[in-house]
Amino acid sequence: MIARLRGVLIEKQAPEIVVDVNGLGYEVLVPMTTLYNLPPLGEEVSLYTQFIVREDAQLLFGFSDSRARQLFRDLIKVNGVGPKLALTVMSGIDSDDFVRCVQDGDSAALVRLPGVGKKTAERLIMEMRDRLESWAPASSPSALAAVPSASANLAEAEAALVALGYKPQEAARAIKAQDSEGQSSEALIRAALKSMVS
Known part of the structure; x- marks a missing residue:
């Protein structure tokens, strides 16, 4: 299992990035919340990762911190939520806001995320509530510099x-x-x- 990557960020095309680790390029799928915190191309990056093997693919997901990776792991345990939907949920809403929605039972906010219907939102709230009891809010991420074009x-x-x-x-x-x-x-x-x- 690949638990962590540290290398040079050589490609960034949301939601996929490529990290060069000693000459080996790893394709990593990242939520937008992680993408916002990535350094410019050519600089070193360190990611917590989750490796998922399916019949038709081997996928590596990357996160800026271990809390985000744990949230992803918890999300994919929910019935009907696969890695792609978990990535979409984490891209569409900040982790702390997601936890707040779950704890407050706010299914209306979750339904606005792509791929999340009323039943999925209710299932997320029901199945995630206990897993997120000990969640503590993190500090807000820093903004990246603007790209010229x-x-x-x-x-x-x-x-x-x-x-x-x-x-x-x-x-x-x-x-x-x-x-x-x-x-x-x-x-x-x-x-x-x-x-x-x-």
């Missing part, structure tokens, strides 16, 4: 939302609704996700 940022942000399960038209509308002037793709994604979930 505005049009490239818009396209990357739209592609990331589509990869997370939003319809292309919905993703384009959400990104265009944001003030894209000087914002990085990560900032655009974060703002669009926040507007769609709230």
Whole structure:
């Protein structure tokens, strides 16, 4: 099992990144909340990971801290929630906000996430409530520096939302609704996700 990776970040195309570890490139799927905290390309990155083997694929998921990895592990234990949906949930809502929704029984907020219907939201609340009793809020993540090309940022942000399960038209509308002037793709994604979930 691969529990942790440390290497150089060489590619970043949400929700997938590539980390070079001594000449070996690892493809890692990360939630947007982790992507927001990644350093620029060419710099060292350290991720907590979860390796999942299926009949048709071997997938490596990465997280900025061990708490996020534990939340992912808890999510995939929920009946009907696979790794892709867990990644989408963690991308669409901050971990502390998700825990708050579960503890408060706020299924309406969870239903706004792509791929989460009323039954799935209720199941998440019912099955996750006990697992998250000891959850303590973390400090807020720091923002990343802006990337120069505005049009490239818009396209990357739209592609990331589509990869997370939003319809292309919905993703384009959400990104265009944001003030894209000087914002990085990560900032655009974060703002669009926040507007769609709230």
